[in-house]
Amino acid sequence: MRILLYRNDGIVEPWARDFEAALPEAETVPWREGQPVERCDYAVIWAPTPALLEQLAQVKAIFLMGAGVDALLKFGDALPEVPIVRLGDAGMAEQMVEYVVHAVLRYFRRFDEYERQARDGIWEALTPHVKSEFTVGVLGLGKLGVPVLRALRQLGFPVRGWSRTPKDLPGVECYAGMETLDAFLSGTRVLVSLLPLTPETNNLLDRAHLSRLPAGAYLINVARGAQVAEPDLLALIRAGHIAGVTLDVFRNEPLPAPHPFWNEPRITITPHVSALTLREDAVRQIVHKIGLLERGETVADVVDRTRGY
Ligand code: NAP
Ligand code: GLV
Numbered sequence: 309m310r311i312l313l314y315r316n317d318g319i320v321e322p323w324a325r326d327f328e329a330a331l332p333e334a335e336t337v338p339w340r341e342g343q344p345v346e347r348c349d350y351a352v353i354w355a356p357t358p359a360l361l362e363q364l365a366q367v368k369a370i371f372l373m374g375a376g377v378d379a380l381l382k383f384g385d386a387l388p389e390v391p392i393v394r395l396g397d398a399g400m401a402e403q404m405v406e407y408v409v410h411a412v413l414r415y416f417r418r419f420d421e422y423e424r425q426a427r428d429g430i431w432e433a434l435t436p437h438v439k440s441e442f443t444v445g446v447l448g449l450g451k452l453g454v455p456v457l458r459a460l461r462q463l464g465f466p467v468r469g470w471s472r473t474p475k476d477l478p479g480v481e482c483y484a485g486m487e488t489l490d491a492f493l494s495g496t497r498v499l500v501s502l503l504p505l506t507p508e509t510n511n512l513l514d515r516a517h518l519s520r521l522p523a524g525a526y527l528i529n530v531a532r533g534a535q536v537a538e539p540d541l542l543a544l545i546r547a548g549h550i551a552g553v554t555l556d557v558f559r560n561e562p563l564p565a566p567h568p569f570w571n572e573p574r575i576t577i578t579p580h581v582s583a584l585t586l587r588e589d590a591v592r593q594i595v596h597k598i599g600l601l602e603r604g605e606t607v608a609d610v611v612d613r614t615r616g617y
Pocket of ligand 2: 373374
């Protein structure tokens with residue numbers, strides 16, 4: 309069995325080592341731009357180039373080294389007609405829980421304001437927020453959104469979630485479909501996005517939708533930057549409608565040096581690290597799925613191209 313490996317950062321040696329250890333019958337074939345693609349059974353890739361995709365029509369499946377599929381689906385008709393399989397959790401849910409819980413607690417306990425006070429040498433206790441009024445709403449009830457909601461619920465926060473299709477999750481007020489979005493937002497104090505980037509979610513968080521949040525709301529975007537209309541968000545922060553924002557993802561990454569987000573004290577920026585691909589977990593999951601495919605069985609996390617995720 310031959311497995312083609314490609315990453316846009318060029319770091320494939322550790323992946324090759326792990327695949328060959330986990331699947332001794334496999335030979336890994338690292339691919340670099342400009343090289344012809346050798347005949348392979350599977351491709352394991354991240355952020356491929358058009359030149360690579362053109363040559364993947366022969367593989368039995370393409371595995372992604374991440375959860376989001378937008379960087380691949382943007383190639384549209386140029387994508388080969390083979391199954392595309394993304395990572396399902398593979399150690400990302402735990403990291404996402406840590407990141408979002410940290411950000412929610414930081415706002416709930418007003419640490420963001422105490423950080424600003426401390427910088428100015430101010431010793432002053434602020435009135436605590438009331439937990440029963442601090443509803444956290446998570447957009448996206450998938451592999452990552454559900455564990456995040458569960459963890460917040462365990463901490464006693466009122467929680468609600470929004471998805472495309474109806475869900476029934478214990479202790480979570482569930483909303484589904486575009487027609488429920490305004491109602492969902494109007495009762496959400498902390499909005500968390502864990503939606504995939506699709507034509508429907510691109511710019512979803514624009515002035516109209518963000519204005520539905522109650523005054524003094526917070527936003528945590530750990531999904532994809534293009535879901536946020538950046539000038540609208542800035543305007544609402546400056547108007548005082550949004551009290552604090554934590555952004556891990558941006559329309560253009562790395563966030564360009566002159567971007568106004570860098571100088572907005574109410575925005576906390578991290579460099580797309582909320583849930584990193586854990587190579588060992590990823591290889592274990594992909595090897596398991598290759599085994600299922602080789603036995604003619606179905607695998608989870610196959611991308612639905614029509615749905616866009
Ligand atoms: P997932 O399991 O596919 O879940 C996606 C959820 O979004 C589903 O609940 C789906 O609804 C919902 N959804 C999709 N389109 C919708 C729409 N138009 N309206 C309402 N709900 C919609 O995805 P996941 O594994 O949880 O990952 C979510 C995203 O997180 C990824 O796509 C990726 O962009 C991002 N991510 C970011 C990082 C990072 O480090 N920042 C790391 C990993 C992933 P249904 O359940 O009804 O289908
Ligand atoms: C990271 O953003 C991923 O989609 O895995």
